[in-house]
Amino acid sequence: MCGIVGYVGVRDALPVILDGLQRLEYRGYDSVGVAVFAGDTIHVRRNAGKLANLRERVKTDPISGGIGIGHTRWATHGAPVERNAHPHLSMNGEFVVVHNGIVENYLELREELTAEGVVFRSDTDTEVIVQLIEKFASDGAHGDVAEATRLAVQHLRGAHAIVVMSKRQPDRLIAVRIGNAGGIAIGTGEHEHFVASDIPAILDYTHSMIFLESRQMAIVRQDGFEIQTLGGQQVHAQAHTIPYDPVSAAKGEYKHFMQKEIFEQARSITDTIGGRVDFEGNQVVLPSLNLTAEQAQQLQRIVTVACGTSYFSGLIGKFYIEQLARLNVEVDYGSEYRYRDPILDDTTAVLAITQSGETVDTLAAMEEAREKGAIVWSIVNAVGSQAMRVADGHIAMNAGPEIGVASTKAFTTSVVDQYLLALYLGQLRGTLSPDAIKSHTQTLARLPDLVGRTLEIERAIHELAHQVYAYTNFLYLGRGINYPAALEGALKLKEISYIHAEGYPAGEMKHGPIALIDEHMPVVTIALKDNVYDKMLSQIEQAKARDAIVIALATEGDTVIQTKADHVIYLPEASALVNPVLSVIALQLLAYYVAVRRGADVDQPRNLAKSVTVE
Numbered sequence: 001m002c003g004i005v006g007y008v009g010v011r012d013a014l015p016v017i018l019d020g021l022q023r024l025e026y027r028g029y030d031s032v033g034v035a036v037f038a039g040d041t042i043h044v045r046r047n048a049g050k051l052a053n054l055r056e057r058v059k060t061d062p063i064s065g066g067i068g069i070g071h072t073r074w075a076t077h078g079a080p081v082e083r084n085a086h087p088h089l090s091m092n093g094e095f096v097v098v099h100n101g102i103v104e105n106y107l108e109l110r111e112e113l114t115a116e117g118v119v120f121r122s123d124t125d126t127e128v129i130v131q132l133i134e135k136f137a138s139d140g141a142h143g144d145v146a147e148a149t150r151l152a153v154q155h156l157r158g159a160h161a162i163v164v165m166s167k168r169q170p171d172r173l174i175a176v177r178i179g180n181a182g183g184i185a186i187g188t189g190e191h192e193h194f195v196a197s198d199i200p201a202i203l204d205y206t207h208s209m210i211f212l213e214s215r216q217m218a219i220v221r222q223d224g225f226e227i228q229t230l231g232g233q234q235v236h237a238q239a240h241t242i243p244y245d246p247v248s249a250a251k252g253e254y255k256h257f258m259q260k261e262i263f264e265q266a267r268s269i270t271d272t273i274g275g276r277v278d279f280e281g282n283q284v285v286l287p288s289l290n291l292t293a294e295q296a297q298q299l300q301r302i303v304t305v306a307c308g309t310s311y312f313s314g315l316i317g318k319f320y321i322e323q324l325a326r327l328n329v330e331v332d333y334g335s336e337y338r339y340r341d342p343i344l345d346d347t348t349a350v351l352a353i354t355q356s357g358e359t360v361d362t363l364a365a366m367e368e369a370r371e372k373g374a375i376v377w378s379i380v381n382a383v384g385s386q387a388m389r390v391a392d393g394h395i396a397m398n399a400g401p402e403i404g405v406a407s408t409k410a411f412t413t414s415v416v417d418q419y420l421l422a423l424y425l426g427q428l429r430g431t432l433s434p435d436a437i438k439s440h441t442q443t444l445a446r447l448p449d450l451v452g453r454t455l456e457i458e459r460a461i462h463e464l465a466h467q468v469y470a471y472t473n474f475l476y477l478g479r480g481i482n483y484p485a486a487l488e489g490a491l492k493l494k495e496i497s498y499i500h501a502e503g504y505p506a507g508e509m510k511h512g513p514i515a516l517i518d519e520h521m522p523v524v525t526i527a528l529k530d531n532v533y534d535k536m537l538s539q540i541e542q543a544k545a546r547d548a549i550v551i552a553l554a555t556e557g558d559t560v561i562q563t564k565a566d567h568v569i570y571l572p573e574a575s576a577l578v579n580p581v582l583s584v585i586a587l588q589l590l591a592y593y594v595a596v597r598r599g600a601d602v603d604q605p606r607n608l609a610k611s612v613t614v615e
């Protein structure tokens with residue numbers, strides 16, 4: 001949540017920071033601001049709303065200097081108005097701060113500082129940080145910014161990512177990470193260094209990055225940086241080379257990132273499978289999981305932890321792992337897991353699924369698992385993210401940068417990753433015959449083509465969206481492995497079009513939601529040819545008998561369904577195990593075109609952020 005960019009070097013800092021913020025806007029877009037040191041002053045420009053407003057403002061009111069920081073905000077404390085926008089200046093204007101996270105004890109600190117004569121100018125929790133730094137700079141730190149920051153952060157409760165700039169030492173930025181309030185990457189270049197909360201912000205400039213761990217501080221200058229613990233010990237951090245191509249993070253010919261990302265799914269699924277299936281040797285290879293056959297055989301259980309879309313992906317993975325590896329799987333929300341004192345030991349693997357690799361609730365569940373002695377794995381898209389680094393083993397989604405706030409290709413690639421994981425576990429545990437492995441890997445090999453054919457329904461979905469966009473409540477029904485697909489379809493619609501939508505197991509409809517059904521309620525049913533097809537037809541009949549407008553996702557060639565549903569969208573015939581991938585793609589398209597028809601901000605829906613780094 002919130003995006004941070006910092007720059008110190010030979011270039012003009014402002015355009016570098018604005019470009020970085022543009023790439024981070026998906027993290028929050030309630031307000032935006034920059035601070036640049038020029039002459040002998042810190043100049044701040046900030047405003048409510050999006051970066052485009054700030055870009056206009058600095059055209060007429062520019063600032064030029066070689067060091068600066070910027071921030072795009074997802075509001076937690078204080079309304080999204082200019083005075084609450086970051087960066088925040090200290091009372092005497094000597095220090096300036098941008099921050100991700102929540103200062104849990106900010107009220108108490110604010111009272112103490114106010115009693116000492118500090119005058120606050122915002123309603124944010126962040127402002128206490130900069131006021132504390134100014135206080136400690138004169139009182140204990142002898143003007144040293146890093147030391148003042150170190151003293152100040154010791155008073156903060158909660159998780160934080162903070163970057164500080166000061167006119168006392170205007171050659172450096174101080175970056176601090178405490179807990180999981182989002183990452184801090186330090187990018188290195190020739191006579192220049194970058195600080196960012198997320199990799200895409202600085203990928204145009206450098207692919208060489210160092211990531212701060214919790215309770216570490218970086219002192220970043222034009223010609224170098226040093227990393228220390230908050231206890232003052234030097235840290236030798238390893239540089240990572242990040243492979244993303246910034247061009248792939250551009251919209252190209254598409255109107256929205258979400259549309260582009262939906263259409264990238266045949267490619268991203270190919271990349272996810274690539275290198276993991278040895279078709280000649282008839283086996284799946286997942287070396288990054290760091291799992292021996294002996295460990296796999298000793299496993300008793302898998303617990304999947306995730307949030308939002310990633311959680312629904314985990315519900316589909318449960319079908320794969322239970323069926324193919326004969327291991328019991330529980331799926332839990334990251335935000336709930338640590339609050340129920342879970343029973344764990346080293347015969348359980350906890351699998352975190354997270355696109356960003358920075359979701360604080362998922363990271364907390366991983367920590368809980370680590371403390372209780374479980375094996376910790378992650379399925380992650382963001383290379384180098386915390387969830388990738390702290391796991392014993394990981395599987396990359398290989399989806400490439402996902403910029404649209406509504407997750408699309410990360411969902412389908414994480415589902416494919418779990419299919420691969422289930423096959424790998426089945427192979428190591430001896431629960432799959434060579435013939436079974438062959439049949440499943442062929443199913444995977446055919447999937448990109450099926451995804452390509454599914455995307456051909458775009459036109460039909462576009463027309464359907466124009467017919468149903470004005471309804472205000474939708475019900476999504478699925479059964480078995482397609483029930484999580486119904487949940488995901490409903491989440492997509494509510495996120496980007498602000499229409500109320502519920503996902504339900506189809507068999508449960510008669511136990512309550514049926515009371516809602518009338519001629520104003522579209523009911524989206526996933527009625528593909530599988531073992532519950534007949535049951536789905538009965539549920540469609542029940543909904544129709546209450547005058548619902550039934551939209552059915554059906555298998556090509558199914559003519560019966562045309563006599564039952566008002567609208568039929570045909571998907572190619574596929575193995576039941578990959579049907580949810582195809583049905584979710586259809587539901588992504590439906591949500592997308594409904595939202596576009598309603599004129600909603602598809603890529604940056606209100607109140608949401610791509611990376612949820614606060615509890």
Ligand code: M6R
Nearest residue numbers: 308309310354355356359406407
């Ligand atoms: O980065 P993560 O996969 O951990 O994110 C989890 C959720 O915040 C995320 O899936 C959210 O629900 C998306 N907005 C869904 O489109």
